[in-house]
Amino acid sequence: DGGITQSPKYLFRKEGQNVTLSCEQNLNHDAMYWYRQDPGQGLRLIYYSQIVNDFQKGDIAEGYSVSREKKESFPLTVTSAQKNPTAFYLCASTIDRVRQVFGPGTRLTVL
Amino acid sequence: SQKIEQNSEALNIQEGKTATLTCNYTNYSPAYLQWYRQDPGRGPVFLLLIRENEKEKRKERLKVTFDTTLKQSLFHITASQPADSATYLCALGNNAGNMLTFGGGTRLMVKP
Numbered sequence: 001d002g003g004i005t006q007s008p009k010y011l012f013r014k015e016g017q018n019v020t021l022s023c024e025q026n027l028n029h030d031a032m033y034w035y036r037q038d039p040g041q042g043l044r045l046i047y048y049s050q051i052v053n054d055f056q057k058g059d060i061a062e063g064y065s066v067s068r069e070k071k072e073s074f075p076l077t078v079t080s081a082q083k084n085p086t087a088f089y090l091c092a093s094t095i096d097r098v099r100q101v102f103g104p105g106t107r108l109t110v111l
Numbered sequence: 112s113q114k115i116e117q118n119s120e121a122l123n124i125q126e127g128k129t130a131t132l133t134c135n136y137t138n139y140s141p142a143y144l145q146w147y148r149q150d151p152g153r154g155p156v157f158l159l160l161i162r163e164n165e166k167e168k169r170k171e172r173l174k175v176t177f178d179t180t181l182k183q184s185l186f187h188i189t190a191s192q193p194a195d196s197a198t199y200l201c202a203l204g205n206n207a208g209n210m211l212t213f214g215g216g217t218r219l220m221v222k223p
Contacts, residue, residue, distance in 0.1 A: 042213035090155070098145075098204060102154030
């Protein structure tokens with residue numbers, strides 16, 4: 001089955017630590033996205049990538065970094081500069097740049 | 112700035128009735144509007160897309176309307192079932208970029 005996998009499902013971070021969230025897709029999609037979702041709120045775009053080795057900042061990129069070395073992979077690093085990282089993180093991809101397919105999400109908690 | 116409003120209060124309805132969810136937007140001229148379903152702790156799932164030149168779209172028990180004058184979309188689920196209970200998100204996009212702007216979602220509870 002084709003789809004998007006995210007790991008880990010739950011992640012705990014101590015203050016001052018960098019952590020990396022994994023996102024892999026086997027859908028052969030060009031564009032990939034990272035969103036953050038806080039309780040009761042909509043999705044906010046962190047970063048997106050339309051092609052390998054290229055990515056753009058979204059609305060809330062500060063404190064985050066990404067890479068896109070392979071078409072299948074789009075990892076997100078939450079750095080210590082992100083002061084309020086506790087949230088639900090969603091990775092998505094799209095082949096037609098309209099409808100998006102989402103992964104199962106990673107819930108990050110700062111201890 | 113762009114703003115998308117969905118009713119933040121949960122919508123409670125009885126099984127078999129029609130659920131109607133609202134999505135209003137301001138400061139935006141979307142080329143299309145999408146509706147997604149999200150279950151607790153899971154990623155959203157695409158349901159329907161409607162373009163700016165379309166008034167209505169249907170898919171099985173789902174119907175979406177799009178009024179660009181009122182800047183509003185209505186999402187209907189007919190003959191609702193408890194399995195329809197979830198949070199429903201609307202999202203707007205335009206042809207100038209590849210990004211979607213999401214509303215905060217409305218939680219639907221269908222009681223048997």
